[in-house]
Amino acid sequence: MDLNIVWFILIAVLFTGFFILEGFDYGVGILMLGKSQSERTQLIRAIGPVWDANEVWMITAGGASFAAFPHFYASMFSTFYLALFLMLLALIMRGVAFELRGKLDNSDWRNFWDGAIIFGSLVPALLWGVAMANLLRGLPIDSQMHYAGNFFDLLSPYALLAGIFFVLLFAFHGANFLSLKLADGRLLLDLQRKSKFLGIAAWLAYLLFVVASVFETDVMSKMTGVIIFASAMGVLSASWSFAREGKQKAAFITTTVTIAMTTVGLFVALFPRLMVSNLLPEWSLTIYNAASTPKTLFIMTIAAVILVPVVLIYQGWTYKIFKERVSGRG
Amino acid sequence: MDALILSRLQFAITTVYHFLFVPVTLGLSIFVALLETWYVTSGSYEERIKLKKLVKFFGTIFLINFSMGVVTGIVQEFHFGMNWSEYARFMGDIFGAPLALEALTAFFLESTFIGLWIFGWDRLSEKLHCLCIWIVAFGSNLSAFWILVANSFMQHPVGYEIEGGRAVMASFFDLVTNRYVLGEYSHALFAGITTGGFLVIIISAWKIATDEISREMFIRTLRRAVLFTFIGVMGVMGSGHLHTQYLATANPMKLSSLEALWETKDPAPFAIVADVNQAAGKNDFEIAVPKLFSFMLYNSFKGEVKGINELQREAMEKYGAGNYIPDVKGMFWSFRIMVGTGGLLLGIVFVMGVIAFFLRDSIKNFLCCFKLMPLLLPLPFIANSVGWYITEAGRQPWIVVGLQKTAAAVSPNLTSGEVWLTLIGFTAIYLFLAVLAVFAAVKFINRTKITEEE
Numbered sequence: 001m002d003l004n005i006v007w008f009i010l011i012a013v014l015f016t017g018f019f020i021l022e023g024f025d026y027g028v029g030i031l032m033l034g035k036s037q038s039e040r041t042q043l044i045r046a047i048g049p050v051w052d053a054n055e056v057w058m059i060t061a062g063g064a065s066f067a068a069f070p071h072f073y074a075s076m077f078s079t080f081y082l083a084l085f086l087m088l089l090a091l092i093m094r095g096v097a098f099e100l101r102g103k104l105d106n107s108d109w110r111n112f113w114d115g116a117i118i119f120g121s122l123v124p125a126l127l128w129g130v131a132m133a134n135l136l137r138g139l140p141i142d143s144q145m146h147y148a149g150n151f152f153d154l155l156s157p158y159a160l161l162a163g164i165f166f167v168l169l170f171a172f173h174g175a176n177f178l179s180l181k182l183a184d185g186r187l188l189l190d191l192q193r194k195s196k197f198l199g200i201a202a203w204l205a206y207l208l209f210v211v212a213s214v215f216e217t218d219v220m221s222k223m224t225g226v227i228i229f230a231s232a233m234g235v236l237s238a239s240w241s242f243a244r245e246g247k248q249k250a251a252f253i254t255t256t257v258t259i260a261m262t263t264v265g266l267f268v269a270l271f272p273r274l275m276v277s278n279l280l281p282e283w284s285l286t287i288y289n290a291a292s293t294p295k296t297l298f299i300m301t302i303a304a305v306i307l308v309p310v311v312l313i314y315q316g317w318t319y320k321i322f323k324e325r326v327s328g329r330g
Numbered sequence: 331m332d333a334l335i336l337s338r339l340q341f342a343i344t345t346v347y348h349f350l351f352v353p354v355t356l357g358l359s360i361f362v363a364l365l366e367t368w369y370v371t372s373g374s375y376e377e378r379i380k381l382k383k384l385v386k387f388f389g390t391i392f393l394i395n396f397s398m399g400v401v402t403g404i405v406q407e408f409h410f411g412m413n414w415s416e417y418a419r420f421m422g423d424i425f426g427a428p429l430a431l432e433a434l435t436a437f438f439l440e441s442t443f444i445g446l447w448i449f450g451w452d453r454l455s456e457k458l459h460c461l462c463i464w465i466v467a468f469g470s471n472l473s474a475f476w477i478l479v480a481n482s483f484m485q486h487p488v489g490y491e492i493e494g495g496r497a498v499m500a501s502f503f504d505l506v507t508n509r510y511v512l513g514e515y516s517h518a519l520f521a522g523i524t525t526g527g528f529l530v531i532i533i534s535a536w537k538i539a540t541d542e543i544s545r546e547m548f549i550r551t552l553r554r555a556v557l558f559t560f561i562g563v564m565g566v567m568g569s570g571h572l573h574t575q576y577l578a579t580a581n582p583m584k585l586s587s588l589e590a591l592w593e594t595k596d597p598a599p600f601a602i603v604a605d606v607n608q609a610a611g612k613n614d615f616e617i618a619v620p621k622l623f624s625f626m627l628y629n630s631f632k633g634e635v636k637g638i639n640e641l642q643r644e645a646m647e648k649y650g651a652g653n654y655i656p657d658v659k660g661m662f663w664s665f666r667i668m669v670g671t672g673g674l675l676l677g678i679v680f681v682m683g684v685i686a687f688f689l690r691d692s693i694k695n696f697l698c699c700f701k702l703m704p705l706l707l708p709l710p711f712i713a714n715s716v717g718w719y720i721t722e723a724g725r726q727p728w729i730v731v732g733l734q735k736t737a738a739a740v741s742p743n744l745t746s747g748e749v750w751l752t753l754i755g756f757t758a759i760y761l762f763l764a765v766l767a768v769f770a771a772v773k774f775i776n777r778t779k780i781t782e783e784e
Contacts (some may be wrong), residue, residue, distance in 0.1 A: 050443035056441045060433035061406055067430035077411025077418075078741035085409055085752045089759055092401040094518070096763055099397035103390075103770040145419075147743045159758050183766040214570045220350020300427060307434040321453050 001283060002295040004256075007068040010304055012267035014061035019259050020130070021054035025144040027174015029094065029121025030167065031194070037107065040114050040185060044098065045179035045326040053315055055091070067300050071290035072274040079139060079147035079275075080131055083154055087127045094120025119175065122167065129166030133159040136217050138278030145285060155324055158216040165205040169236075171214075172198040176243060176252040183325035192246060199240030203309035206233050207264075217269065217276075225269030254312060261312050334740045336749035337413040340756060344405050345722070346715045347760045350398035355712050356474055356519065357526020358392045359467035361558055365383035365438070365551075366460045376782045380547050383780045387563060388530065388551075389463075390778075393448065394771050399456055400441075411478065417729055417739035423498045424505065425480050439469030454499065468608065474522070475515055482510035484730045485721070486580045497733055514721070515572030520565030521717065526709040527559030528675065531682055532707050533775060539692065539700035544780040549686065549693065556683040563676045570672075571626075578627050583641045584724035587658045590625055590664040592618070597624035606659040613640050632668055646721035649732070656726045664716035664723075671713040 025047050032040045047054075066073040071105065077084060093116035101113035137158055140149040175195045182188055210229045219225045241252035270276070274290055276285035340720065365388060369381035383427045393433055411418050418425070434654055446454065447462040478503065483490075489504025499505065534552035539543050575623045578583040586592075592612050598621035605615040624633040645654035729736040 049449040052441040052445055053438060055404075056433060056437045059404060059407060059437055060430065063426070063430035063433040066410065066418065066422055067425075067532070070418050072425055073422065074415035074418035074741075075413045075557060077408060077415075078743055081412050081744060082751070084412055085755060087754060088408060089403050091760060092763070093406075095401040096397050099393055102768060102772050109656070113456055144742075146415075151748075156581055161669070163752035169525075184669065269542065272754055276740065282603030293493070296423045296499050298426055299499075301504050303431055303434060311434065311442075313437045317439070319445055322449065328522060 003294055003301055004291050005272075006301055007064075007086055007291070007297055008267070008271065008287045010301075010308075011061065011064055011068065012264060013221055013308075014057060015267070016260050016263040018054075018057035018317075019062050020256050021057055021258050021261050022124075023170045024174045024177035026042065026056050026121040026125040027170040027172065027223075028178060029117045029174075030125065030171045031174050031178065031191075032118050032121075034161075037110055037114070040183075041110075042182060042184060042187065042326060043178065044101070044117070046178055048098065049306045049322045050318060052095075053318065055095070060191060064304070068292055068297060069274055069285075069287065069290040072285050075141065075145045075147065075275055075285055075290075076131075076135070079149075080134075080154065081262035082151045083127050086306035087124050090120040092120075094124075094191075094255030095118075125167045125170045126163040127162035130154060130159040132271045134277050136219075136266060136269055141275060141277035141283055141285070142279060142281050143283050144261070145210070145283070145290075148279070156216075158164070158212050161212055163203070165202070168198060168202040168205045169255070169262070172202045172239070172243075172253075173255040176248065176255050178241070178330065179243070179248040180252055181325055183327040192243065195240070195243035195251070199236070201234050203240060206236060208313065213269075218311055219269075220270065221268045222271075225265050228268060229263050230263035232258050232265060235261065331746060333744040333746045333752075334737055334751045336746055336753055337740050337744070338736065340749060340753045341413065342722070343753070343757055343760070344402060344409060345718060346401065347764075348402040348406055349714055349718055350711055350764075351395050351402065352474070353518070353522040353525035353710070354395045354401045354529055355392070355470050355526075356522025357499050357524065357525075357558075357562065358388065358529065359393065359463065359470050360523065362388050362392050362531055363463045363467045364458070364554070364558075366463055370460045377633075379782055380780055383548055383778075384551060387780065388533075389447075390744035390774060391529075391533070391771055393444075394767055394774075396444065398767055399470040402760070410537060411705050413741055413744065414739050415741040415743075417734065420496045420734050421483075421730060422740070423496065424483060426503065427499070428505070429475040430479040432473050436469045436473035436476060440466050440473065443469065449742075471522075473551050474518055475511075476513045478518060479506055479508070479511050481721070482508045482514050485502045485514075485584075485725055485731055486510040487730055490733075492733070497730070500508060509576065511562060512575055516568060516569035517573055517717075520562050520569055521710070521714055523562030523628070524559055525562075525677065525714060527555050527562050529681075529707070530555035531559060531679070532703050534698040535682070536775070537695040537701040539703075540776070541779065542660070544778075549690065552682065553556055553686045556686055558677055559675075560597050560681050560683065563672065563679060567676075569670055570669075577626050581724070582636050582653065583638065584661075584720075585627075586636060586641060586722060587656050587661040588634075588720060590658050590662040591623065593637040594634060594638050594640045595624075595637065597621040597632050598627075599623055600626065601662075604662060606662055608655070608658050611642075611655075626634050652727070654727060657723050659719055661724055664719045668713050668716045668720065669728070671709050672715075675709055675713070678709075702764050741779070 027045050027046050037042065062073070095182050097113035097116040097120065101110055133277050134154055137156070140146060140153065148229045172195065174197055175191050179188060210226070210233070213219045234253050236258045239251050239258060242251035242254060272286045272287045274287060275285040359391065362385060366385045369378060369385050372381055392471055419654045443462045443465040445606040447466060449707065450459055450462065452570045474728050483505060486508060487497070488508045489499065489501035530551060534555060537548040574585065590601055590606050591598055591611055599618035599620045601613065601618040601782050602616050604613040607614045620629045623635055625631050627633060627635065638658065642654050646652065685693060727737070729739045
C-alpha cells in the first residue's frame with residue numbers, strides 16, 4: 001500500500017470524525033428551531049464544551065488535504081468558492097454566537113445569536129452534503145484541474161438532495177446526542193417524539209440519495225460503495241427503532257456508525273479519485289495526480305500516526321469529564 | 331478591478347482583521363495563565379475569592395477575543411484554496427505541511443482545553459484547571475509558530491527544489507529552522523505579549539478610574555501588566571532590530587524599500603522623513619542622518635547598503651523584465667508608524683509603571699487621565715497592522731520571493747463579480763461582529779465588580 005492510499009484513508013478518517021462530531025453539533029443547532037429560549041440554552045449547554053474541538057476536525061481535514069493532496073485542496077476550494085463563502089459566513093456567526101450569546105442579559109440579544117447558531121448549523125450541514133455529492137457526481141473540471149462551471153452548476157437536484165439528506169441525518173444524530181445529554185424530562189419526551197419523525201425522514205432521504213446516486217454517479221461500477229450504503233441504511237433503521245424505544249445510547253451509537261459508514265461509502269465510491277471530472281474521466285483528480293511528493297507524504301504520515309491518537313485520547317477524556325446530563329439550572 | 335486585485339484586498343482585510351485578535355490571544359492567554367497560577371498558589375480566603383474573580387474577568391475578555399480569532403482563522407485557511415488555488419498547487423507540497431501540523435498540534439489543543447477551562451471550574455481540580463489555560467496558551471503560541479514557518483518560506487524560501495513546475499520539499503528540517511522564522515516568530519510573540527499586556531493596562535486603568543469597589547485589585551493587575559508589557563515592548567524592539575539587520579542578507583529589496591534608499595551607498599544614511607517618488611525612483615525631498623542606516627544594520631558607521639534601483643537591475647537580470655519594487659511609500663511610512671508606535675508604547679508603559687509602583691498612594695490624582703486611557707488602545711493594533719503590511723507588501727510582486735508571482739497565484743476560475751461579493755460580504759460581517767463584540771466586552775467590563783462576596 002503506497003502512501004497516497006494511506007493518505008486517502010487518513011483524509012477519509014478526518015472527514016468521518018468531522019461528520020460524526022460536528023454532525024451532532026450541527027444537529028443540535030438545527031433542533032433549536034422552534035424551541036423556547038430557555039430550552040435553547042439547555043441545548044447549547046449540551047455541546048458547549050466540545051463544539052470548538054469538533055470543528056477542528058474540519059479544519060484539520062482541510063489542512064491535511066492541503067498537505068497531502070494540494071491539487072484537491074486547490075480545486076475543491078476554488079470550485080466551491082461561493083458555497084464556501086456562504087459556509088464561512090455561517091460558521092463565523094455560529095462560532096461568535098456561542099461566545100457572545102450569554103454575555104448580555106437581554107432576550108433580543110440572545111434570540112439574535114440563537115438565530116445565528118441555527119443558521120450557522122443548518123447551512124454548513126446542507127453545504128457539506130452538496131459538496132460531497134458534487135465530488136462524486138462530477139463537475140466540469142478541465143485538463144488543468146480548473147473548474148469550468150459556475151455556482152449554479154453546484155446546485156443540481158442530486159446535490160441538493162444530498163444536502164437535505166445530510167441535514168436530516170445530522171438532525172437525527174443530534175437528537176440522539178441530546179437524549180444522552182439532557183436532564184429535563186419534558187425536553188427528552190419531545191426529542192423522542194421528534195426522533196420518530198427525523199429517523200424515518202433521514203432514512204427516506206438516504207434511500208432517495210442512494211437511488212439517485214445509482215443514476216447520477218458511477219457507484220454501480222464498484223459495488224462495495226453501494227453495499228456499504230445499504231448496510232448503513234440498515235443500521236439507521238435500527239437506530240430509529242432504538243430511539244423510539246428510548247434506548248438512547250444504542251440510538252446514538254448507531255447514528256454514529258451510520259455516519260461513519262456513509263462517509264466511508266462516499267470515499268470508497270470515489271477511490272482512487274478525489275474529485276470527478278464530468279468533462280473527461282482522465283481529467284479527474286486522483287490520489288496520484290493531485291498528491292504531494294512521497295517525501296512530504298512520509299513526513300505527514302509520521303506526524304499523523306503520532307498525533308491523531310493523542311488527540312483522540314485527550315478529546316475523549318473531555319467527553320468523560322462532561323459526561324453528566326445538563327439541566328436548565330446552574 | 332479584476333479578481334486578482336480584489337483577492338489581494340480581501341486577503342489583506344482578512345489578515346489584518348484576524349491579526350487584531352491573534353496578538354491578544356497570544357499575550358492574554360499567557361497573562362490569564364499567570365493570573366490563575368497566582369490564584370492557585372495564593373493563601374488567604376478573601377484573597378482567593380477576589381483573585382478567582384479576576385481570572386474569570388480577564389478570562390472572559392480573552393474568550394470573546396479568542397472566538398473572534400478562531401472564526402477568522404478558518405477564513406484564512408480556506409482562502410489559500412478559494413482565492414489562491416495556483417499558489418496552493420505550486421506550494422502545497424511545502425506549505426500544506428505546517429498548516430496541517432498547526433491543526434494537529436495546536437488547534438486541537440487550544441480548542442479542547444479551552445472547552446475544559448470554560449466549563450471545568452467545578453469539575454477539575456484547581457491545579458488541573460490552571461494547567462488547562464497554560465495548555466491553551468501553549469497551543470496558541472505553537473499555532474503562531476507553524477503559520478510563521480509557512481509565512482517565512484514565502485519571504486525567504488529554503489529547503490526546497492523545483493520539480494515538475496512546482497516547489498517541493500527538500501528538507502523539512504530546513505523549513506522549520508529557516509532563520510527567517512526566528513525573526514518573525516520572536517517578533518510576533520513579543521508583539522502578542524505587548525498587545526495583550528497593554529490591553530490589561532488599559533482595562534485596569536479604566537476600572538481603577540471608574541470602579542471604586544474593585545480599585546485595589548486592578549491596581550495589582552496594573553502592576554503586573556506593566557511588567558508584562560515592558561518585557562513585550564523590549565522584546566519586540568530587540569527582535570525587530572535583529573530581524574531588520576538580518577533582512578540585509580535575506581531580503582535586501584524589502585530592507586531598502588522600508589528605508590526608501592534608492593541608490594547604493596556606503597555608508598548609508600537614515601531618512602527620517604522622505605517624499606517618496608516611486609515613478610521617478612527617487613525621493614523628491616528627505617531629511618536624513620548620515621551613516622545611521624549602515625550603523626543600525628552593521629553596528630558600524632561603514633558598510634554598503636544596496637539601493638532599490640540597483641536591486642531592481644539585479645532582479646531583472648535574474649528573473650527577466652518586470653517591476654520588482656514594492657510599494658516604497660507605503661513601506662517607508664508603515665515602518666515609521668510601527669517604530670514610532672512602539673516607542674510611544676514604551677513611554678506609556680514607563681509612565682504607568684512609575685504611577686503604579688511609586689505613586690501608588692496618590693493614584694487618585696491620576697484618575698481623570700486613567701479615564702482617557704482607552705483612547706490609547708488602538709496603538710498596539712496599529713503597530714501590528716502596519717507590521718503585517720511591511721511583511722506582506724514588502725515581498726511584492728512575489729507571493730513566494732523568487733519563485734512565484736502574486737499575479738500567477740490567483741484562482742483562474744474566479745470572476746471579479748464573485749470576489750466583489752465575497753469581499754463585501756466578509757468586510758461587512760467583520761465590521762458588524764467587531765461592533766457587537768466590543769459592545770459586549772465593554773458592557774461586561776463595566777458591570778463586573780471584583781469584591782470579596784462569593
